[in-house]
Amino acid sequence: MATHLDDVLDSARGFLGERISTNASLREQHSHGEDTNPPLLPDAVAFVESTEEAARLLALCDARRVPVVPFGAGTSLEGHVTPVRGGISLDLSRMTRVLEVNEPDMDCRIQAGVTRQQLNAHLRDAGLFFPVDPGSECTIGGMCATRASGTNAVRYGTIRENVLGLTVALADGRVIRTGGRVRKSSTGYDLTRLFIGSEGTLGVITEIQLRLHGIPEAMSAAVCQFPALAGAVETVIAVMQAGIPVARIEFLDEQMMEATIAHAKLEGYAARPTLFFEFHGSEAGVAEQAQMAEALAEEHGGSGFRWASNAEARNRLWKARHDAYWAALAYRPGHRVLTTDAIVPISRLAEAVLGARADIDASGFTAPMVGHVGDGNFHTTIMVPDEPGALERAWALDRRIVSRALALGGSCSGEHGVGIGKREFLEIEHGAESLAVMRSLKTTLDPNGILNPGKMFLN
Numbered sequence: 375m376a377t378h379l380d381d382v383l384d385s386a387r388g389f390l391g392e393r394i395s396t397n398a399s400l401r402e403q404h405s406h407g408e409d410t411n412p413p414l415l416p417d418a419v420a421f422v423e424s425t426e427e428a429a430r431l432l433a434l435c436d437a438r439r440v441p442v443v444p445f446g447a448g449t450s451l452e453g454h455v456t457p458v459r460g461g462i463s464l465d466l467s468r469m470t471r472v473l474e475v476n477e478p479d480m481d482c483r484i485q486a487g488v489t490r491q492q493l494n495a496h497l498r499d500a501g502l503f504f505p506v507d508p509g510s511e512c513t514i515g516g517m518c519a520t521r522a523s524g525t526n527a528v529r530y531g532t533i534r535e536n537v538l539g540l541t542v543a544l545a546d547g548r549v550i551r552t553g554g555r556v557r558k559s560s561t562g563y564d565l566t567r568l569f570i571g572s573e574g575t576l577g578v579i580t581e582i583q584l585r586l587h588g589i590p591e592a593m594s595a596a597v598c599q600f601p602a603l604a605g606a607v608e609t610v611i612a613v614m615q616a617g618i619p620v621a622r623i624e625f626l627d628e629q630m631m632e633a634t635i636a637h638a639k640l641e642g643y644a645a646r647p648t649l650f651f652e653f654h655g656s657e658a659g660v661a662e663q664a665q666m667a668e669a670l671a672e673e674h675g676g677s678g679f680r681w682a683s684n685a686e687a688r689n690r691l692w693k694a695r696h697d698a699y700w701a702a703l704a705y706r707p708g709h710r711v712l713t714t715d716a717i718v719p720i721s722r723l724a725e726a727v728l729g730a731r732a733d734i735d736a737s738g739f740t741a742p743m744v745g746h747v748g749d750g751n752f753h754t755t756i757m758v759p760d761e762p763g764a765l766e767r768a769w770a771l772d773r774r775i776v777s778r779a780l781a782l783g784g785s786c787s788g789e790h791g792v793g794i795g796k797r798e799f800l801e802i803e804h805g806a807e808s809l810a811v812m813r814s815l816k817t818t819l820d821p822n823g824i825l826n827p828g829k830m831f832l833n
Contacts, residue, residue, distance in 0.1 A: 378438035379417050382462070385434050386420060393421040394431075394462075404443075404463035407450035408510075408699075410712045410758070410765065411794050414456050416443065416463040423468050425541055425549055425580040432578065433547025435462060436824050442545075443826050444574035446487065446516030451713050452793030454520060454573050458828035464578060466515055472496050473581065480586045481538060481555055486515025486579050493584075502586040505530035508789065509696035515579045521571030523789035525695070528614075528748030529621040529654065530587060532789070534570050541581035542569055545820040555583060568815070573791055574826040576819045590654035593621075594664055595688040598676040599646045603627060603731060605675035606647040607724045610747045612670045614720050618663050622652040623748040624695055627731070630702065630742035630755070637701035638694035642680070649676070650695055652688070698744045702755040706740055709757040712765070714772045714795075716779035717751040717788030726782055727752055730775045737771045751788035797832050 386394045396418045406413035417440075422428045435442050441461025448455055457463055469485035470492065476482065477500050484493060489511050493504050506517060508524040514533075516522075518540065523532040530536065539553025552565040569577055600606040610623055625648070626634060632645035651667055653660045668679050682688045694701075702711055718726040727743065734741040734754070745752030754775055756768045776786045776799060786792075786799035801809050813831060816823075 378440055379461075382431075382434045382438055382440050383418060386431055389427060389430060390420060390422070393423075395419055401463075404445055404448070404465065405456065407448050407453060407455045408713075409451050409453050409456075409793075409795065410710055410768075411453040411456055414458055415460070416457040417460045419445075419463045419465055421465045421468050425543060428464065428466070428578050428580050429543040429547045429549050431462070431464065432543050432545055432824075436546050436822055439822055439824065441824050441827050442578070444515075444519065444578050446513035446519075447489070447511060449510040449512045450516065450520060450793060451790045452787070452795040454791060454793040454826070454829060456794065458794070461824070466578075466580065467513060469515070469580065475500060475502075476555070477502065479555065480588070481584060482586060483581060483583050484514060485581055486518075487513050489513055490517075497586065501589050503589050504536070504584060505587055506533050506536055510699075514582055514584070518570055518579050518582055519572065519574050520791035521789070523746065523749070523751065525622045525624055525692070525746055527746060527751075528623060529619060534567065536585045537566060537570060537582055538585055539583035540566050540569055540579055542577040543580055544577045545822065545825050550577075553583060557585075571791065573793060573829055575816055575830050576825065578825070592655060592657045592660045593683075593685075593688065594653050594660050595682040595691050596651045596664060596668070597643065597648060597680045597682075597691065598651070598668070598671045599644060599648045599678055600671075600674070600676050601646065602675065603647045604724065604728060606649055607727050607747070609649060609671045609674045609676055611720055611723055612674065613667050614748060616666065616670065618666050619655070620651055620663065620667065620748060621654040622650065622746075624650040625727075625743070625745045625747040625752065626650070626695070626698070627743040629705070629740065630698055630744045633701040633705035633742055634694050634698060637697060637704050638690075640694055650691060652692075695744075698742075699755065702742050702757065705742065706757040706759075709740075709759055710765070712756040712758055712768045712772060713753060713790075714756070714775065715751060715753045715788050715790045716776050716784055716786060717749070718779050718782045718784035720750045722782040722784070723747060723750050723752075726750075726779055726784065729778050730754060733771060733774045733778075737767065739768060739771060741771070746788070749788070750784065792830050794829060797830060800830070
């Protein structure tokens with residue numbers, strides 16, 4: 375392995391120069407994401423700036439059987455970027471060019487290292503925006519690789535619905551372009567969707583053609599609090615079944631709300647189960663949607679609808695929601711956070727969330743809950759104390775929560791992906807035959823097994 379790696383490093387320095395490195399601090403930075411899996415050092419880190427560079431490096435690594443692990447912003451929560459078999463961490467974070475914006479057709483092409491925040495700053499003057507909002511400052515290439523979702527998915531869809539095409543560097547260095555700029559096509563296999571969610575195991579996504587949306591004429595946000603968890607969850611189900619086109623509907627339980635109030639210094643709120651709403655559309659449409667949602671919330675015990683119509687107030691609310699992870703860390707100093715997610719059909723949301731709360735209470739852990747509940751997706755942030763056996767007990771709690779979601783017809787992950795942390799659930803969710811087909815696709819596209827090995831599959 376060492377000799378093969380040396381060969382790759384020597385050849386790669388010819389076109390990457392100092393952008394391929396064995397520096398110890400760089401290797402440590404690329405040894406983990408934001409998860410509880412043990413960090414593992416890559417043998418080297420390579421910073422590429424174009425599709426051509428990524429493809430040349432992959433061809434070198436494939437010929438010498440050196441593993442390659444794609445790396446974006448390092449914000450993944452299931453161990454996707456951990457180099458479990460060493461090799462090269464392929465960092466695409468310097469690929470930050472917006473290659474083209476087609477305003478009349480409402481689409482654009484970007485390099486994989488562009489973040490949602492960077493893209494929306496670039497698009498603002500055009501009256502367009504990219505809506506998929508996982509909360510963290512992750513790269514859009516990473517969002518594609520993990521099939522990301524987020525707070526706006528209930529109205530605008532996940533990353534899958536907003537990608538028109540991809541440029542992908544394959545394991546052997548070939549480069550393919552999938553999809554295109556049109557909104558639909560009846561030709562060929564849907565290779566774009568094959569690579570969305572493949573977590574860097576089938577190819578390295580280097581460029582993305584994205585669907586864009588017009589900035590709404592009017593936006594309004596509201597916060598509503600409930601005396602009990604059940605009322606908040608039942609309100610979500612009622613709003614979705616009524617067909618109210620909310621842009622976002624987010625849930626925080628009483629523990630997460632307590633942490634968020636302290637961390638974001640939100641005044642005038644209580645540590646109670648809470649829903650955050652946002653409505654997009656015309657002035658009249660937003661007002662009507664809000665009135666309908668407020669009436670349904672009141673039927674389930676909700677009270678104190680507080681409105682934020684100006685951009686500054688809205689942004690403050692959503693920053694507080696997006697910072698829930700950091701709020702949870704501050705809530706129990708000295709604890710680690712095991713963050714998991716699951717998703718169920720909207721009609722089974724109450725069973726899933728209330729069941730998870732019962733599991734948490736029985737476990738003795740503090741575990742604030744938060745979720746993009748408009749599409750049935752919720753997250754549990756298990757606070758793990760620094761004591762023997764605590765992490766193993768936290769993983770056992772995670773498995774109980776996920777197993778219930780699967781039993782209710784859901785999925786082991788609505789947006790975090792599989793990586794290392796959810797591999798054991800894939801066969802339960804998809805079945806042995808489907809998993810065998812996935813493995814055959816992996817073998818076809820990556821016969822030497824160099825692309826993000828140890829992820830998705832248990833062996």
